[in-house]
Amino acid sequence: MTADWKALQAVLGVDKVSWGESIRRSHARDESYHPEHLPDVVVFAESLADICQTVEFAKQNQVPIVPFGAGSGLEGHVIPVHGGISLDVTRMNRILEIRPNDFLVCVEPGVTRQALNDALRPYALFFPVDPGANATIGGMAATNASGTTAVRYGAMKDNVRSIEVVLADGRVIQTGSLAAKSSSGYHLTELFVGSEGTLGIFSKLWLRLYGIPERTVAAAAEFSTVQKAVQAVCTLLGAGLLLTRCELVSRQYMEVINKQLGTQYAETPTLFLELSGSEASVQADTELVKAILRDEGCAQFRAVQSEEDRRQLWTARHNAAYALMRSYPGLFHMSTDVCVPISQLPEAIAIAETWMERLQIRGGIIGHVGDGNFHVGVMVDTDDSEDLRRAEEFSHHVVEFALSVGGTCTGEHGVGLGKRAYQEAEHGPALAIMQNIKRMLDPLGIFNPGKLVD
Structure with a gap:
């Protein structure tokens, strides 16, 4: 061990600090192919105070500290390549405030995407960023996640209004305001979104919300080649259509989806599409999409009307990577x-x-x-x-x-x-400017070292 972990345990509590091998191993990798590396200790933070005390300990002992959420990343962000502390924030999973009239919600970093939308449904609101995995909001912000709905709603940087961040020197700052726009100061929120835990640790996030559309229609459009499918997408976008999702699934993926999920989709390059809005607008746009795709060489177009069929289609898309892994x-x-x-x-x-x-x-x-x-x-x-x-x-x-x-x-x-x-x-x-920002905010290099611009 590189530090007195029992001293940290004495500060935080026995149930919040573990150096057992099984716990460390569960925090040693994500869903990528990168080799695992065990942290020296895992801290389960439950509050802002826990994060601040852990950061202070890391600073005093000059040991790395790597935030950890759902572990669903695909590029090794949470792998503690230099050991140290894996700071698990999944116990910080409270939804702190919902402001339906402001279309805002305040959450802790360990809240998952699905849990958030479950809580928002009674307000007829939802949070649109959908990377597929049931990731934590903190992890999604740390990697500037986006996903299937980005074509309409953008990425996390477009939907995080403000963040409470713990810096490497122990200071706690609030980035941005809750206003819809601002011309005041540097835009620190966008600096921290996508920083992958290298500049600060998130303890609270304010997110932008949207009303649940009146009508949503999904569709599957089959093509003979990937190139024809992609060219069709360019034509759809050029027509000014407001697509909610526009996903390409290649023949290889369609094969493993059918095999692993028991579906019966045509095993050919396919576009999974979704439109949402008012009943009248969606009906008109669906017909226009169908006509455009037919002109672009679509072999088969099938609109999905029921909620059950729509959910099955997007479940297939979201589980495509897992289907490939199981194959x-x-x-x-x-x-x-x-x-x-x-x-x-x-x-x-x-x-x-x-x-x-x-x-x-x-x-x-x-x-x-x-x-x-x-x-x-x-x-x-x-x-x-x-x-x-x-x-x-x-x-x-x-x-x-x-x-x-x-x-x-x-x-x-x-x-x-x-x-x-x-x-x-x-x-x-x-890149040198980015590295200077890293050194200024983290002079000891203890926040997720070996990542991003390091």
Whole structure:
């Protein structure tokens, strides 16, 4: 041990600090292929005071501290690569205040997305950011998560109004105001959203809410090729349609979804779509979407009318990655995501398909193509150096093209461990500014070291 953990236990309480191997191992990895690394100790924070006392202990002993939520990340953000403290915030799961007339809610970082929306339903409100996994709100903000609804509602940075943050020197600050807009000061909220626990630890978040639409319709549109499907999306967006979701699922993913979930979808490149609004607007938009897709080569269009069928469709989409993992027992999941300008999306996906075939990659393409963001799920044998090399080479080619056309190495998964190598290529001289901000706010380098710009 690098510190007197019993002293920390004496401050926080016996039930909040554990160095048992099973507890440490459960905080040693996320859902990525990156190797696990055990923390020295796990702290279960239950309040702002617990976070502040843990940060003070980490500062005095100069040990790393890594926030941990649901552990559903895909780039190794929560892996404590330098040991130290894994700060689990899942016990901080209270919804502190709902302001329906302001369309705002205040939550602790350990509240999960599904629990939040369950609590909001009686107010006819919902929080729209939907990364698929039942992640914690703190983790979603830390990685600037987005997901299937980003084409309409944006990412976390568009929906976090204000954050209470514990800094490395122990200060507690509030970023931003609760107003819908502000021209006052630097926008610190957007600095901390996406900072992956490297600049501060979230203890409270104010989120933007939306009214539940009167009518929602989902649809599945089948195409002969991925390129035709993606081009159809570009045409839909150009028509000014207000899509709520616009997801591409490749043939490979449709096959594993049917096999693992018992569904009977056509095993061909498919767009999963959703429109929402008033009864009249949704009906009109659905007919327009159908007509446009027919002109773009859609082989089959099926609108989903009932709530049960709509839920089944999105359950299939959300569980696609897990279905892929179950199809390759013993292998690990590498999910690389990039985001490009919409006009470059067809070529970006074509390049990904070419390299998948050339390098014999096991997996498939899936993504939020309505905003230019797509993922490739790759199953790798981490004990086979050649298999791992091919997977990493594939990811490199996908990222390289994205950067060459003004895109980004990660649209929503975050940098974590997997995308650090591309920070200089993407940001250039601005990377030094980011590193200076990191050193200013965390001079001892104790907040999630080895991640993001470190």
